[in-house]
Amino acid sequence: MSSLPADMGDAAGVGASGTIGGEVDNTGNRPGRREPLVLGMDTFGEVTRTVCRVTEAKRPPMAWYIAFVISVGLVGLLGFCVLYLIFTGVGVWGLNNPVMWAFDITNFVFWIGIGHAGTLISAILFLFRQKWRTGINRFAEAMTIFAVMCAGIFPAIHVGRVWVVYWLFPIPNQMEMWPQFRSPLLWDVFAVSTYFTVSLLFWFAGMVPDLATLRDRATTKFRQFAYGVFALGWRGSNRHWHRYERAYLLLAALSTPLVLSVHSVVSFDFATSQLPGWHTTIFPPYFVAGAIFSGFAMVVTLAVPAREMFGLKNLITLRHLDNMNKVILVTGCMVGYAYGMEFFIAWYSGAIYEKFAFINRAFGQYWWAYWIMVSCNVITPQLFWFKAIRTSIPLMFVLSLVVNVGMWFERYVIIVTSLANDFLPSSWDMFIPTWVDIGTMIGAFGLFFTLFLLFCRFLPMIAMAEVKAVMPQADPHHGEHGHGEAASEEKGSHA
Amino acid sequence: MTTLVTTPSERTGPAGAPPRRLYGVIAEFETPGALMKAAEEVRKAGYRWWDCCTPFPVHGLDKAMGIRNTILPIPVFFAGLTGTTIAFLLQSFTNSWDFSIWALVWVTGYPFLISGKPLMSLPAFIPVMFELTILLAATSCFGLMFLFNGLPRHSHPLLANDRFRRVTNDRFFVVIEARDPRYRAGVTEEFLKGLGPCAVEAVEEEPCPA
Numbered sequence: 001m002s003s004l005p006a007d008m009g010d011a012a013g014v015g016a017s018g019t020i021g022g023e024v025d026n027t028g029n030r031p032g033r034r035e036p037l038v039l040g041m042d043t044f045g046e047v048t049r050t051v052c053r054v055t056e057a058k059r060p061p062m063a064w065y066i067a068f069v070i071s072v073g074l075v076g077l078l079g080f081c082v083l084y085l086i087f088t089g090v091g092v093w094g095l096n097n098p099v100m101w102a103f104d105i106t107n108f109v110f111w112i113g114i115g116h117a118g119t120l121i122s123a124i125l126f127l128f129r130q131k132w133r134t135g136i137n138r139f140a141e142a143m144t145i146f147a148v149m150c151a152g153i154f155p156a157i158h159v160g161r162v163w164v165v166y167w168l169f170p171i172p173n174q175m176e177m178w179p180q181f182r183s184p185l186l187w188d189v190f191a192v193s194t195y196f197t198v199s200l201l202f203w204f205a206g207m208v209p210d211l212a213t214l215r216d217r218a219t220t221k222f223r224q225f226a227y228g229v230f231a232l233g234w235r236g237s238n239r240h241w242h243r244y245e246r247a248y249l250l251l252a253a254l255s256t257p258l259v260l261s262v263h264s265v266v267s268f269d270f271a272t273s274q275l276p277g278w279h280t281t282i283f284p285p286y287f288v289a290g291a292i293f294s295g296f297a298m299v300v301t302l303a304v305p306a307r308e309m310f311g312l313k314n315l316i317t318l319r320h321l322d323n324m325n326k327v328i329l330v331t332g333c334m335v336g337y338a339y340g341m342e343f344f345i346a347w348y349s350g351a352i353y354e355k356f357a358f359i360n361r362a363f364g365q366y367w368w369a370y371w372i373m374v375s376c377n378v379i380t381p382q383l384f385w386f387k388a389i390r391t392s393i394p395l396m397f398v399l400s401l402v403v404n405v406g407m408w409f410e411r412y413v414i415i416v417t418s419l420a421n422d423f424l425p426s427s428w429d430m431f432i433p434t435w436v437d438i439g440t441m442i443g444a445f446g447l448f449f450t451l452f453l454l455f456c457r458f459l460p461m462i463a464m465a466e467v468k469a470v471m472p473q474a475d476p477h478h479g480e481h482g483h484g485e486a487a488s489e490e491k492g493s494h495a
Numbered sequence: 496m497t498t499l500v501t502t503p504s505e506r507t508g509p510a511g512a513p514p515r516r517l518y519g520v521i522a523e524f525e526t527p528g529a530l531m532k533a534a535e536e537v538r539k540a541g542y543r544w545w546d547c548c549t550p551f552p553v554h555g556l557d558k559a560m561g562i563r564n565t566i567l568p569i570p571v572f573f574a575g576l577t578g579t580t581i582a583f584l585l586q587s588f589t590n591s592w593d594f595s596i597w598a599l600v601w602v603t604g605y606p607f608l609i610s611g612k613p614l615m616s617l618p619a620f621i622p623v624m625f626e627l628t629i630l631l632a633a634t635s636c637f638g639l640m641f642l643f644n645g646l647p648r649h650s651h652p653l654l655a656n657d658r659f660r661r662v663t664n665d666r667f668f669v670v671i672e673a674r675d676p677r678y679r680a681g682v683t684e685e686f687l688k689g690l691g692p693c694a695v696e697a698v699e700e701e702p703c704p705a
Binding site: 044170172180184190191194204209212217232233235237238240245246247251254261466475477 | 526527528530531546547548549550551552553554555556557560562564565567568571585586589590598599600602603604605607609612616619620622623625626627629630632633634636637639640641643644646647648649650651653654659660661662663664665668
C-alpha cells in the first residue's frame with residue numbers, strides 16, 4: 001500500500017490528470033501509479049523555501065493582521081467573561097437545578113473532540129503509513145494543542161471556587177483529604193492532562209529538525225538564537241535520526257491508544273451516571289468517532305484559508321483535502337449510525353425513562369437543537385459521496401463549518417436535553433444561556449485562532465523533513481543509472 | 496563536479512590566534528543515492544568515528560552505515576510499567592489504605608467508602624493506571640531519545656561551519672572525525688574526494704572560550 005509516489009518529473013502537470021477549479025488534480029487512484037503529494041517542486045530546497053517563506057517574510061499577509069486583530073479582541077472578551085465569572089460566581093451563567101452543566105461542558109467536550117483529529121493524523125495515519133499525512137500533520141497537531149488548551153479552561157472555571165481547583169490533583173494537604181479515584185471526573189483530569197503533555201511532546205519532537213532548518217537559514221542573530229534554543233542543537237546526524245525515528249514510532253504507538261482513551265474517558269463522565277440519555281454503553285466509540293469527525297472538519301476549516309494565505313497549495317494539495325473529506329464522510333456515517341442505534345436501544349430496552357429521554361430529545365422543547373444536529377452531522381457529510389463536492393474548495397469549506405456547528409450542537413443536545421427533563425417532572429427546567437455563556441464560548445474561539453495565527457507566523461507550519469522524505473527524490477535509488485523511474489516504480493510496487 | 500579542499504592552515508582566524516584543532520572532514524553530496532554509496536565505502540574502509548548528516552532520515556542508510564538498533568524501546572517499556580505501578584499504588588493508598596508514609600511530608604491514606612463499594616476497586620483504578628503508563632512511557636521516550644543523542648547541546652563544531660548549514664535544507668554530508676584511529680591528514684581527504692562529493696572541507700574545533 002505504501003509505495004512511492006509517481007515520479008516527481010511528472011509533478012508539474014504531466015502526471016496529474018488535469019485541473020479542478022484551477023487546482024492541479026492529483027486525486028486520481030489509478031492502479032499501478034502514485035499521484036504526487038508535492039506539486040511543482042523538484043528539489044528539496046524548493047520545499048524548504050516554500051515553507052520557510054511564511055515565517056521569513058518581512059510581514060505576514062494583510063489577511064493575517066485582520067484575523068489576528070479580531071481574534072485578540074475575542075481573547076479580551078474571554079478574559080473579561082472568565083474574570084467576571086470568577087469574581088461573581090457561577091450564577092452568572094444560565095445554569096439551574098437540574099441543568100447544572102450546559103455551555104461549559106459542551107464547550108469542553110467540543111474542544112477536546114477537535115483535538116482528536118490532530119492526533120489521529122499524526123499517530124494513527126503514521127502507523128498506517130499514510131504518506132499524505134506529512135503535508136498536514138504539523139498544523140493539525142498544533143490545532144490539537146490549542147484545542148486542548150481551550151478545552152482545559154472550561155472544567156477549570158466551572159468548579160465554582162476556582163482558587164481551590166488544585167484539589168483535583170492528589171496533592172498532600174493539611175486536611176488529609178484525597179481526590180476520589182472512583183469518579184470518572186477524576187479520570188478525566190488524568191486523561192486530559194496526559195493527552196496535553198503527550199501531544200505537546202509529539203508536536204515538539206516532530207518540529208525539532210524543522211526548527212533547525214529555520215535556525216540554519218536565520219539572517220539575524222536573534223532568529224538564530226531563538227530558533228537555535230528550541231532546535232536543541234539538531235544537526236541531522238543519521239545516528240540521531242535512527243533513534244529519532246524509533247522514538248517517533250513509539251510516540252505514535254503510545255498516542256494511538258491514548259487518543260482513543262481520552263474521549264472514551266470524557267464519555268464516561270456521562271455514561272457512568274444514572275441519567276437516561278447518558279447511561280449508555282455506546283458512548284465511548286460514539287464519542288471517539290464524533291471527535292474525529294469534528295476534528296477533521298476543523299482541519300479542513302483551517303487548511304483551506306491557510307494554504308491560500310501562505311501560498312502552500314503545492315504542499316497541501318487537493319489530494320490531501322479530498323482524503324480528509326473522505327474521513328469526514330466515514331466518521332459522519334459512524335455518528336449517524338450511533339444516533340440511530342441510541343434510538344433503537346431506547347426502544348428495545350423497554351425502559352420508559354430511556355424511551356422518554358429520546359423522544360423528548362427529538363420532539364421536546366429542544367427539538368430544534370436535535371434537528372440542527374442531525375441535519376449538520378448526518379445529512380451534510382453525505383454530500384461528500386460526490387467527488388465534485390469533495391474537491392470543490394468553497395463547498396468543502398462551507399460544509400466543514402456546518403459540521404463544526406453540528407458537532408457543537410451534538411454535545412449541547414446530549415448534555416442539556418438529558419439534564420433538563422430527568423426522572424421527576426416537578427424538577428424539570430429549561431436552560432437559557434446568558435451573555436456570559438455566549439461570550440465565553442466565542443472568546444474560546446478567539447483564543448484558539450490567536451494561537452493558531454501565531455503558530456502559522458512563527459513556526460514551521462508544514463513538516464519539511466517529513467515532506468522531503470516522501471518525495472521520490474528521497475529514495476536513494478531514485479534516478480539510478482538512467483532507468484530510475486523503472487527502478488523506483490518497481491521498488492514501489494514491492495514496498 | 497568541483498572538489499574543494501580547505502585545510503586548517505588556510506583558514507586561520509585573526510593574525511596571532513593559535514591554530515585551531517581539527518574536528519574532522521566533511522564531504523558534501525547532492526543526492527541521497529550518492530550519500531548512500533559513499534557511506535558504504537566509508538564503512539568498508541573501517542572508519543569508526545564517522546557519521547552521515549541529512550535533512551531527513553534516508554531510508555536504508557542505517558544499514559549502509561551499519562548502525563545497530565537502538566535500545567530505546569527497552570527503557571521506555573520499563574518506564575511505562577513504572578507508571579502503571581505508581582498509579583496503582585497512588586490510588587490504592589489514597590482511596591483504600593489508612594497507614595501513613597513519608598513522601599517529603601507525612602501523608603496518610605484514607606479508606607474512601609462510597610456507596611458501599613469495595614475499598615480496593617481495581618476496575619475503577621484502570622483508567623488512571625492506563626494514563627500514567629502512557630504519560631511515563633511517552634515522556635521518557637522523548638527525554639531518553641534526546642539524551643542518547645547527546646542533545647540538547649548549545650554548540651557543535653559542525654554547526655559553526657557555513658557549508659554545513661545546508662544539511663537541514665537539501666544537502667547530504669559524510670563526516671569523518673579527526674579522532675578516528677584511521678584518520679590520516681591528507682589521505683582521508685583524498686579518500687573522500689574519490690567518493691564523488693561536490694565538496695570536501697576540513698572543520699575545526701571551536702575556539703575555547705579563554
